[in-house]
Amino acid sequence: MTTTESDAPTAAGSGSSASQAFRTAAREATAVPPERVDEVARAVLAGVHQAIREHDVTYPEFQAAKQWLMDVGEGGEWPLFLDVFVEHVVEEVAARTQDGTKGSIQGPYYLPGQAKLPWQAALPMRPGEKGTPLVFTGQVRDVAGDPVAAAELDVWHADDDGYYSGFAPGIPDGNLRGVVVSNGHGWFEITSVRPAPYQIPTDGPTGKLIAAAGWHAWRPAHLHLIVRAPGYRTITTQLYFPGGEWLDSDVAEATKPELVLDLRPQEDGPLRAEYDFVLERA
Numbered sequence: 650m651t652t653t654e655s656d657a658p659t660a661a662g663s664g665s666s667a668s669q670a671f672r673t674a675a676r677e678a679t680a681v682p683p684e685r686v687d688e689v690a691r692a693v694l695a696g697v698h699q700a701i702r703e704h705d706v707t708y709p710e711f712q713a714a715k716q717w718l719m720d721v722g723e724g725g726e727w728p729l730f731l732d733v734f735v736e737h738v739v740e741e742v743a744a745r746t747q748d749g750t751k752g753s754i755q756g757p758y759y760l761p762g763q764a765k766l767p768w769q770a771a772l773p774m775r776p777g778e779k780g781t782p783l784v785f786t787g788q789v790r791d792v793a794g795d796p797v798a799a800a801e802l803d804v805w806h807a808d809d810d811g812y813y814s815g816f817a818p819g820i821p822d823g824n825l826r827g828v829v830v831s832n833g834h835g836w837f838e839i840t841s842v843r844p845a846p847y848q849i850p851t852d853g854p855t856g857k858l859i860a861a862a863g864w865h866a867w868r869p870a871h872l873h874l875i876v877r878a879p880g881y882r883t884i885t886t887q888l889y890f891p892g893g894e895w896l897d898s899d900v901a902e903a904t905k906p907e908l909v910l911d912l913r914p915q916e917d918g919p920l921r922a923e924y925d926f927v928l929e930r931a
């Protein structure tokens with residue numbers, strides 16, 4: 650499928666922009682000892698060998714797979730592909746030792762260094778930003794139930810068309826991104842717009858695999874957060890809307906029942922959503 654043939658919105662170039670963001674992210678160099686490389690690389694290869702034997706994979710299929718792997722690299726979609734199809738298991742392993750609020754995958758669209766905002770703030774948005782106005786409130790506490798003041802809530806989310814600033818073209822830098830700092834009671838109140846569900850770009854190799862396999866390309870609407878405070882273990886997570894489409898079939902398998910927002914019943918005004926975060930000591 651090409652962009653012009655598709656009637657669904659596509660985030661042209663979002664997948665490859667994610668490669669650029671990954672390369673420029675400050676990351677600690679990890680020296681992996683040879684025994685560990687041996688053990689894990691061997692297991693990965695054994696899994697591939699097993700799939701080939703079990704499914705009688707042919708030479709033409711092997712060559713098609715090789716071509717596709719080259720396309721993913723050349724299209725810059727490895728961060729997109731790996732975060733959609735693999736990261737959830739890495740998070741599952743990390744979660745084995747984690748207390749407090751559940752984590753979820755970071756995904757490919759985080760950008761550090763966003764504007765610091767007071768506890769009660771609107772995320773940067775375009776004049777007349779399209780979508781349902783959203784007010785997201787809550788409290789940051791520690792596992793003992795005491796408020797955590799000056800916690801940073803590093804928030805980012807898609808717009809009403811499902812696009813992320815910094816990745817899809819034509820959106821101002823920093824749109825719907827910000828670092829909100831909790832007050833003395835641990836409270837925060839973030840004004841934004843409700844994000845739309847996210848569709849994996851259909852015009853790249855990741856989208857082509859999804860179409861070729863007959864899968865769907867959707868993630869439920871979500872807010873991304875990194876919550877951090879000095880002395881506490883940082884939580885990277887996502888929050889979802891109750892009853893949201895794709896909540897039970899997220900292509901990235903990154904939903905958890907504990908990560909659904911509480912929507913406050915209301916007659917009019919903005920959509921009001923609540924969530925409290927619990928941090929454990931680092």
Ligand code: MBD
Pocket residue numbers: 729732733754755756757758847868901903
């Ligand atoms: C997203 O918005 C996202 O959160 C993930 C995990 C993968 C692709 C797009």
Ligand code: FE
Pocket residue numbers: 756758847871873
């Ligand atoms: Fe996302």
